[in-house]
Amino acid sequence: MKLVRSRILEYWKAHAGPVEAFCWLVFPATNLLSISAGEVFAVVLFMFWLSRARHSRHLPGAILPFIILMAWTLVSGIIGDPGRWTDAFGKWPVLFMAVVAWEWAASGRDIARPLMALFITAIALVPYEIWSMVATEYARARAFSGGAPNLGSNLMMASVFGAIFLIVSRGKGRKLVAVGLVACLAGLVLSYNRSALLGVLVALTLAVVPMRPVLVPAALAAVTFLAAVAPESHFALRFRSVFKPDIQPTSRERPRLWASGLRMVRDRPLAGFATRDKFQEQFNAGYRSPYSEDKGTPGHVHNSYIQSAVLHGIPGLGLVLWFLAVLWRNIRHSAAGERDGPWEKTAAVALAPLFIAVLVNSFFDFVFADGQRAMMFYTLTGLLLGSISRRPRISPAKKRG
Numbered sequence: 001m002k003l004v005r006s007r008i009l010e011y012w013k014a015h016a017g018p019v020e021a022f023c024w025l026v027f028p029a030t031n032l033l034s035i036s037a038g039e040v041f042a043v044v045l046f047m048f049w050l051s052r053a054r055h056s057r058h059l060p061g062a063i064l065p066f067i068i069l070m071a072w073t074l075v076s077g078i079i080g081d082p083g084r085w086t087d088a089f090g091k092w093p094v095l096f097m098a099v100v101a102w103e104w105a106a107s108g109r110d111i112a113r114p115l116m117a118l119f120i121t122a123i124a125l126v127p128y129e130i131w132s133m134v135a136t137e138y139a140r141a142r143a144f145s146g147g148a149p150n151l152g153s154n155l156m157m158a159s160v161f162g163a164i165f166l167i168v169s170r171g172k173g174r175k176l177v178a179v180g181l182v183a184c185l186a187g188l189v190l191s192y193n194r195s196a197l198l199g200v201l202v203a204l205t206l207a208v209v210p211m212r213p214v215l216v217p218a219a220l221a222a223v224t225f226l227a228a229v230a231p232e233s234h235f236a237l238r239f240r241s242v243f244k245p246d247i248q249p250t251s252r253e254r255p256r257l258w259a260s261g262l263r264m265v266r267d268r269p270l271a272g273f274a275t276r277d278k279f280q281e282q283f284n285a286g287y288r289s290p291y292s293e294d295k296g297t298p299g300h301v302h303n304s305y306i307q308s309a310v311l312h313g314i315p316g317l318g319l320v321l322w323f324l325a326v327l328w329r330n331i332r333h334s335a336a337g338e339r340d341g342p343w344e345k346t347a348a349v350a351l352a353p354l355f356i357a358v359l360v361n362s363f364f365d366f367v368f369a370d371g372q373r374a375m376m377f378y379t380l381t382g383l384l385l386g387s388i389s390r391r392p393r394i395s396p397a398k399k400r401g
Contacts, residue, residue, distance in 0.1 A: 016048070020045070020048045021109070023048075024104060024109070024114050025117055026041065026114075026117060027041045027114065027379065028114050028117065028379060028383075029114075029117045029118045029120070029121035031154065031372050031375045031376045031379065032118065032121050032122065032125065032143060032151070032154050032155075032158075032372070032376070033121065033143050033144045033145070033372075034144050034372070035145055035146050035150070035371045035372045035375065036145060038372060042375065045097075045104075046096070046097075046100055049099075049100040049103055049104070056103050057103065057106060058102075058103065059098060059099045059102040059326075059330065059382065059385070060326075061326040061329065061330070062098065062099050062326050063099065065319060065322040065323040065326060066095055066096055066099070066323060068319055069092060069316070069319040069320065069322075069323060070089070070092065072319055073089055073092055073312060073316070074088070074089075076271045076272055076311070076313060076316060077275065079270075079271035080268070080271045080274030080275070080278060081273065081275045081277070084274075084275050084277060085274065087274075087275040087276065088274045088275050088311070088312075090276070091370060091374070092369050094369055094374045094378060095323055095369070096378075098327060098378040098379070098381050098382040098385075099382065100382065101378070101379045101380075101381070101382025101386060102385050102386040103382075103386065104382075104383075105383045105384075105385070105386025105387045105389075106385075106387075107386075111343055111383050111384070111387045112173070115383075116173060116177075119158065119162065119176060119177055119179075119180025119181075119183075119184070120176070122155065122158055122180050123180055123183040125143070126183050126187060129141035129186075129187045129191075130190065133190050140190065140191055140192050141187050141190035142191065143372065146371045146372045148191040148192060148193060149191075149193060149373070150372040150373045151187065151191050151193075152187075152188055152195075152196035153193065153199075153358070153361055153372075153376070153377075154372060154373055155184045155187045155196070156196035156199045156357055156361060157357065157376055157377065157380055158180070158181075158184045159181060159184040160200060160203045160204065160207075160350060160353055160357050161350045161354060161380070162177050162178075162180055162181035162184060163181055163204055164208060164346050164349050164353070165177050165342070165346040165350070167207075167208055167349075168342075168345055169342035169343075169346050170342065171342030185200075194364070195360065195365055198360055198361070199356075199357035199358065199360040199361040200357060202353075202357060202360050203353035203357035203360075206352075206353050206356065207350065207352075252293065253293065253302075254302055254364065256289035256291060256292055257289075257302050257303070258301060258302070258303050258306055259289060260283065260288060261301035261306035261307060261309075262306060263287055264279075264282065264283070264287055264310045265310055265314065270313045270314070270315065271312070272309065272310055272312045272313040273310055273311060274312065276299060276300075279310060279311065280297045280298075280299070283297065283298065284297055299366075299370075300365075300366040300370065301366075302366070303365075304362035304363070304365065304366050304367050304368040305317065305362065307366045308368060308369075324359075324368075327355070327381055328355060330385055330389075331352055331381075331385065334388050334389055347388050350384065351381070351385065351388075354380065355381065358377050361373075
């Protein structure tokens with residue numbers, strides 16, 4: 001038995017590194033396509049992290065708020081929905097992928113290959129996006145699972161990184177990233193995800209416009225051209241509905257959902273409603289706006305901040321914001337070194353705009369812990385942070401910006 005065990009350990013040590021590297025290569029791209037496949041890879045990568053957790057550095061400040069958030073989720077589940085309390089844990093563990101991704105990248109691994117694979121997948125996905133838009137009743141570009149909102153948020157994040165890469169980098173891969181950026185922007189437009197488009201606009205205004213002011217009139221010209229060519233198209237109507245909510249019901253429903261969510265927080269401010277099923281039951285039972293035009297049952301109130309408080313009360317929202325504040329602190333205290341490659345230099349510039357883009361997107365969708373977009377957000381944040389946190393002189397939370 002000892003001999004067999006020794007052989008197994010030797011075999012594992014010889015092959016564990018390549019297996020983990022392959023999982024990281026395909027993981028970001030997988031999150032673009034399917035939440036189920038992404039969860040499988042996430043579990044595998046977490047097990048690799050767990051095997052060396054005692055001997056490696058951790059994302060500064062992130063472990064404690066995560067543990068307390070999970071503990072409060074348990075308390076919230078038992079109080080808010082005791083019959084289904086385990087369902088309260090369904091979404092929030094995804095936050096820990098920021099810690100797992102940071103450790104892998106901070107150990108000196110190359111983030112270029114996973115990100116290149118992400119852009120290649122975005123390019124390959126375009127035909128499916130077009131087909132789902134023109135040949136199905138869904139009539140919007142979507143991923144294989146998760147629908148248009150998840151696809152839009154993920155393409156938003158990739159677009160922010162890709163645009164900044166082309167501005168700040170002169171390294172290899174520019175042509176592929178350029179094609180990938182076009183594919184991401186095209187898919188984002190075809191998804192009709194207005195909040196993700198707004199996130200891109202805010203992020204690139206902060207990061208790129210000071211370096212390339214000509215992009216402002218170029219973007220306005222592109223939007224004007226699309227609206228002029230097809231003034232009654234779905235895209236044009238959704239764009240105009242931002243300024244004239246009476247054009248589309250979804251623009252009128254958002255404030256009503258927010259008001260319903262705030263009433264739910266008012267009534268259960270401590271533990272919240274804990275689970276998605278409990279939220280939907282109570283929403284239908286007495287919180288739907290009397291002016292609502294949508295008689296379906298929403299999965300959330302289309303606002304990450306309100307929805308977090310709806311599920312786990314004001315303390316739960318505070319813990320989520322604590323975890324995000326830790327990520328932001330690490331972002332603000334990190335910087336690429338002079339010898340870092342083009343991907344690391346891009347990471348140093350893109351992290352803050354990408355984070356802000358997600359915060360903007362989160363005001364209109366449940367991005368913090370919902371599906372592929374949450375997995376992509378925490379994974380990308382961890383990878384980019386870790387890639388510029390290898391050297392002690394630029395370690396997060398140790399350098400004042």
